[in-house]
Amino acid sequence: MILRRNKFTVMLALLSAVLVRAGLAEAKAVRDPAGEKEVARCIHKASQGRAWLERTLWGLRDQEGGWIGAAVENTNGTHDLGPLQVNSWWVPKIAVLVERPETHVRHWLQHDACFNAEAARWIFLSGLAVTGDYWKAIGVYHSPTAWRQRRYAKGVALHLQHRFGAEL
Incomplete structure (x- = not known):
């Protein structure tokens, strides 16, 4: 019985260590300087020279x-x-637009920062075209539910102020 408890304790400690290390690896991926530089390049490219759109994409990203x-599930x-x-x-909607299989689109959205930024731009601008309202389109990017849209838009506004200043 004592041997089983010791094995269980050792296994639990090893599992905890693995989970902690996995969390640290994920945190490193988030802060990867090369990845951040690529995201910045792709956001700039996706904005097509429109400063307001580049700032918007940064607000969404932040x-x-x-x-x-x-x-993230x-x-x-x-x-x-x-x-x-x-x-x-x-x-599925993007796959139809680009005439590519859904498996490819999903992979590109996950692993290709430029494809991801282009898709985000398209989603936001589509919302803007439908609503005719900048902040509503920000909310639509996140959710079809009105109260979630409002909460999300407030969060994006705070991120924009933090990144670009209160006068923005």
Whole structure:
């Protein structure tokens, strides 16, 4: 009985160590300087020279907190993918637009920062075209639910102020 408890304690300690190390590896991926530089390059490229759109994409990225390779599971079974955390719900729609298989689109959203930023731009600008309202489009990027949209837009506004100053 004592031997079993000791084995269990050792196994539990090893499992804890592995989980802690996995968490640290994930945290390092989030802060990877090369990855951050690539995300910045891709956001700049996706904005197509429009400063307001580049700032918007930065606001979305800062709110989402994603990174290259991210696939964060949501409670509804979808996943938030890549640096701008594009929801996997968009994968079939984007696959039709780019005429590529959904498996490729999902992989690109997760691992290709530029594809991810371009998709985020498209989602945001589509929301802007439908709503005609900047802050509503910010909210639509996140959710179809009005109260979640408002909460999300407030968060993005705070991130924009933090990154670009209160006068923005």
